[in-house]
Amino acid sequence: MNQVRTRFPPSPTGFLHIGGARTALFNWLFTRHHGGKFILRIEDTDVTRSTEEAVNAIIDSMQWLGLNWDEGPFLQSKRLAIYQEHVEKLLSRGKAYRCFCAPEELEEKRKRALQEKKKPKYDGKCRNLSSPYPDGPYAVRFKGPEEGRTVVEDLVKGRIVFENEELDDLIIQRSDGMPTYNFAVVVDDGTMGITHVIRGDDHVNNTPRQILLFRALGYPLPHFAHVPMILGSDRTRLSKRHGAESVMAYKEMGYLPGGLLNYLVRLGWSFGDQEIFSIGEMIEKFSLENVGKSAGIFNPEKLRSINGDHVKVREASKLVPLVLPFIKAKGYDIVEGEKLNKIVDILKGRSKTLVEMADQAEFFFKEEIEYDEEAAKKFLRPEAIDVFEELIEGLKGMEIMSEAEVESLLRGVAERREIKLVKVAQPVRVALTGFTASPGLFEVIDILGKAQTIKRLEEASAFIRSSVARPGGENED
RNA sequence: GUCCCCAUCGUCUAGCCUGGCCAAGGACACCGGCCUUUCACGCCGGCAGCACCGGUUCAAAUCCGGUUGGGGACACCA
Numbered sequence: 427m428n429q430v431r432t433r434f435p436p437s438p439t440g441f442l443h444i445g446g447a448r449t450a451l452f453n454w455l456f457t458r459h460h461g462g463k464f465i466l467r468i469e470d471t472d473v474t475r476s477t478e479e480a481v482n483a484i485i486d487s488m489q490w491l492g493l494n495w496d497e498g499p500f501l502q503s504k505r506l507a508i509y510q511e512h513v514e515k516l517l518s519r520g521k522a523y524r525c526f527c528a529p530e531e532l533e534e535k536r537k538r539a540l541q542e543k544k545k546p547k548y549d550g551k552c553r554n555l556s557s558p559y560p561d562g563p564y565a566v567r568f569k570g571p572e573e574g575r576t577v578v579e580d581l582v583k584g585r586i587v588f589e590n591e592e593l594d595d596l597i598i599q600r601s602d603g604m605p606t607y608n609f610a611v612v613v614d615d616g617t618m619g620i621t622h623v624i625r626g627d628d629h630v631n632n633t634p635r636q637i638l639l640f641r642a643l644g645y646p647l648p649h650f651a652h653v654p655m656i657l658g659s660d661r662t663r664l665s666k667r668h669g670a671e672s673v674m675a676y677k678e679m680g681y682l683p684g685g686l687l688n689y690l691v692r693l694g695w696s697f698g699d700q701e702i703f704s705i706g707e708m709i710e711k712f713s714l715e716n717v718g719k720s721a722g723i724f725n726p727e728k729l730r731s732i733n734g735d736h737v738k739v740r741e742a743s744k745l746v747p748l749v750l751p752f753i754k755a756k757g758y759d760i761v762e763g764e765k766l767n768k769i770v771d772i773l774k775g776r777s778k779t780l781v782e783m784a785d786q787a788e789f790f791f792k793e794e795i796e797y798d799e800e801a802a803k804k805f806l807r808p809e810a811i812d813v814f815e816e817l818i819e820g821l822k823g824m825e826i827m828s829e830a831e832v833e834s835l836l837r838g839v840a841e842r843r844e845i846k847l848v849k850v851a852q853p854v855r856v857a858l859t860g861f862t863a864s865p866g867l868f869e870v871i872d873i874l875g876k877a878q879t880i881k882r883l884e885e886a887s888a889f890i891r892s893s894v895a896r897p898g899g900e901n902e903d
Numbered sequence: 904g905u906c907c908c909c910a911u912c913g914u915c916u917a918g919c920c921u922g923g924c925c926a927a928g929g930a931c932a933c934c935g936g937c938c939u940u941u942c943a944c945g946c947c948g949g950c951a952g953c954a955c956c957g958g959u960u961c962a963a964a965u966c967c968g969g970u971u972g973g974g975g976a977c978a979c980c981a
Contacts (some may be wrong), residue, residue, distance in 0.1 A: 437981045472980055529979055536978070543904030546977060565979050583908070592906055592977090600979040607981045631907060631976040654909080654974090661973065689915090692930090696916055699929040718916080720909050721974060728915065728931045738944080776943045786943095836940080851940035863942035 430462025431621045434488075434495070435611070437469040438480035441672035442487035444724065445626065445656045445664050448690040452653055453624045454493045455691065455712040465618060466498035469611075471604050473503070487673040491683045492705065500618075502610050509605035512613045512643060513566055513598060521642045522598060524564040525552040529601075548594040563601040568609070568639060570595050576634035581651035582717045583627070588634040596635055612636050616645030624714075627652040627721075628663075651714050654694050654721045664724055680752060680780030682740070685733030692732075693722040702735050734778035742771040745783075752784035758791040765790075768873050772865045789859040790873065795882055797889065801856045806890050810853040813839060814883040817854065821876055829872045836867070857886030 434450040436442060442450075457464040466488065470476035485499065502509075516522035532548070539546040553569065571590045578586040598609035605613070615623060615636075630652050640647050658668030665671060676686050688703050695718065697703075697711045737745070746762050749770060753760060760766065769787050777783035789795065797806060820835045821827070836854070840847045851867050858870060858879065871879050 435981090439981075469981060475980070525979090527979095533978080540904080540977085545905040547905090563979095586907070588907075594977090597979050602979080604979085606979070611981090626975095627908065628975055629981095632981095652908085657974075659914090663975085692915065694915090699917060701915090701930050718909095722916090723914060725914050725931070731931055775945095833940095840940090847940050849940090855941060861942085865942085867940060 428621065430457055430460040431465065431619050432457045432462065432624060433465040433467050433498075433615070433618065433620050434493075435467040435469045435614075436484050437472065437475075438477060438484060439472070439475040440480055440483075441674060442484045443664070443671040444673065444676075444690070445671075447487065447491060447493075447673050447686075448656060448693065449624065449626055449653065450488065450493050451491075451687055451690055452651075452695070452712075452717070453622075455708055456622065456624060456714065458709045459712050462621070463496040464494075465500070465620070466495035467500045467614060467618075468498075468502065469607065470501055470503045471607065471610050473604065476503075483674070490677055491673065491687060497618075500614075502605075502614065505610075505614070506603070506605075508617065509599070509610055509613055510603070512609075513605070516568070516598070516642060517566065519642075520569070522566050522568050523553060523555065523595075524559060525567045525595075525597065526555070526560050526562055526564045527551055545592075548596075550595060553595065565597045565601045566599040567595040568598050568635075568642070570635070570638055576637055578630070578633045578637065578650055580630070580633075581622075581649055581714045583630070583652055583719060586630060586633075590634075590638075593635055593638070598639075608632055608635050609639060612639040612643065612645070615648055616640060616643055620648045622649045622651060624651045624653065626655050628655060651717070653717055654719060656693060657721050657723050659723060661721075661723065668724065680782065680784070681729070681733050682736045682748070682780070685736040686729065688736065689729040689732045693724070694718050702732065730778045737777055737779070737783070738775050740774065742767050742774060745770045745774055745780075749780045749783050749787070752780050753787060753791070756784060756788060758788075760791060765873060768869075772869050772873070776865065786865075789861070789864070792860075795858070795860045795885065797856060797860050797886075798862070801860065801862045802889070802893075805853040805856045805862070806886055806893075807853075808890060810857075811887045811890055813843075813850055813853060814857065814887050818880050818883050821880055824876065827872065827876050829868045832871045833868045853886075854883070858882050 432453040434446075434453050436446055436450075454464050456462075466485075468476075468481055468484070470481070481499070481501075488495070513522065517524075535549065536546040548567070552564075552567070570593050574590045576588050576590055576593070578588070580586055596608055597606050599605050614620075633650055633652075637647060656664050658664045660668070673686070677683075684705055687705065687708070691703065691708050691712070692701065695712065695716055697716060700711075703711070746766050750760070750762060750766070769790055770783070773783050773786050777786055816839050817835065820839070824831055824835075836850055837847060840850045843850075852862060855864055855867055855870075856862060858864075858867075858874065864870060874882070
C-alpha cells in the first residue's frame with residue numbers, strides 16, 4: 427500500500443467530544459500502525475457557527491490525548507480560492523449548474539415533503555437553465571446522474587449500494603460563495619491526497635455523493651471505513667444530556683489520556699479478549715478488520731475501571747505531577763517530593779481516577795483531622811487513650827522510624843493486651859486519618875512521620891476526653 | 904415517510920467470513936467466598952445472552968430469506 431494519509435476534520439462549532447475523539451483515535455491509530463501521515467483539518471466553512479475558541483479547544487483536547495498530527499491544522503476558510511477553482515472547473519465542464527431558487531422556497535418545499543411523508547429532494551428546477559441567467563444571487567449545484575447506482579466498498583461495512591436517483595443535486599457552493607461540506611471535503615481529500623477516510627457511520631449517506639464528486643473532479647477515490655457510532659444510555663446519539671461529553675471534562679474528572687483512549691478504542695474494536703492496552707499496543711494491534719459494525723453505548727463505569735487499571739500500572743513518579751494540580755485545587759499548597767511520591771505509590775492501586783487519588787490523599791495534608799462521626803463513635807472511646815499513649819511512648823523511643831519497626835510496635839501493643847491487631851489498628855486509623863478505611867496503617871504512619879503521628883494521637887486522646895466530659899456526649903456501649 | 908446500516912449476557916465484546924472443537928468465552932457492573940490491621944487490590948466462584956420465524960444441512964450463534972426491533976441520514980450544518 428502506498429503511504430497512508432488520513433485526516434481528522436472537526437468543525438469548530440463546539441468542544442471535541444467523546445465521539446469525535448474516538449474517530450480521531452481510529453484515524454491516528456490506523457495511520458501510526460501503517461507509518462503514514464495524519465492530517466488535522468478544521469472544517470470552518472460555516473462562518474456563523476465556527477469560532478476560534480472552538481478551534482483552540484479542539485487542539486487542546488487533541489494534544490492532551492496525545493493524538494499528534496503530521497500536517498495542519500489546515501483551515502478550510504483559508505482555502506477558498508481552491509474551492510472556487512474547483513467549482514469553476516465543474517461549471518465549465520457542465521457538471522454543475524447555477525441554481526437561483528430562493529432558500530426560503532427550498533425550505534418550504536422540503537418541509538412540505540417531510541410533512542407529506544415523502545423523501546425531500548431538490549426538484550431540479552434550475553438544472554437545465556442556460557444563459558442568459560436571471561438576476562440575483564445563486565448557489566451552485568452538482569449535476570448528478572439521474573440513473574445508475576453508486577457503490578461504496580466500505581472497509582468495515584462491506585459493499586453498500588445506492589440508487590443514483592435517490593441522490594439529489596446537492597449544493598456545492600452557497601450563494602455567499604462559501605463551499606458546502608460535501609464539496610469542501612472532496613476537494614480537500616483530493617488535493618491532500620487522503621488515502622483512507624475513517625469516520626462515523628452517520629456519514630455513510632454522504633459517501634455516494636462524495637464518490638460522484640471525486641469522479642467528476644478526477645481525483646482517485648480514497649478507501650472508506652465507516653465506524654459505528656457511540657450512543658448514550660438511552661441508545662440515541664451521544665449528547666450533552668447523557669452527561670459529560672467533552673474530552674476536557676474527562677481531564678477534569680481525573681482521567682488519564684491513556685485510560686480514556688483505551689476505553690474508547692475498545693468501544694467498537696477488539697483484539698481477542700484483551701481489554702487493557704498501552705498506546706504502543708494499540709498502535710501495534712489496531713486494524714480496521716477488527717472494527718465491529720454495531721453501535722456501542724457509552725458506559726462510564728467501564729471507563730472508570732479501565733482508567734483505574736492505567737493508574738495502577740503507571741509509575742508513581744509519573745503520576746505525581748498529574749495529581750498535584752488536583753490536590754492543590756483542594757487548597758493544599760504542597761510540592762513534589764519524596765513524600766508525595768510515597769503517597770501516590772500506596773494510593774495508585776486504590777484510585778480509579780486522579781480526583782479519587784487526591785481525595786484519598788487529603789488526610790495526609792490536613793492540619794487537623796476531622797473524624798467521621800460514625801468512626802469516632804465506634805473507635806474513639808476512652809479505652810483507646812491508653813493504647814495511644816503506649817504507642818506515643820514507643821514512637822518516641824525510636825531513633826529512625828521504619829515501616830517494619832512501626833509494625834512490630836503495633837503488634838507488640840496488641841500482644842501485650844492479648845487483643846487482636848485490628849482492635850489496636852482501627853482506633854489508631856481513625857485517629858490518624860479520620861476514617862475506618864485507609865491504606866495500610868504501617869505505611870501511613872511511615873509517611874506521616876513520627877512527629878505528625880504523635881500529634882494526631884495526642885489530638886485524638888484530647889478529643890476522647892472532651893467528648894466523655896461533655897454531658898450527653900458520652901460514648902455509649 | 905424514503906434511503907442506508909445494525910442485531911451474542913444490563914453494558915463493551917470473542918466466536919460468524921472458512922457450519923461441528925460453543926450445553927457460547929472474556930471484561931465492566933452485581934452477588935458470594937478467600938486473603939487481610941480496615942478499605943481497596945488480588946484470587947476463586949456465581950448471576951446473566953445467540954431478537955423472532957422459516958429454509959439449507961447429518962449438524963447453524965455461524966449460511967440464506969423474511970419479520971420485528973434499534974440506530975443513522977434525508978439543509979445554501981458539518
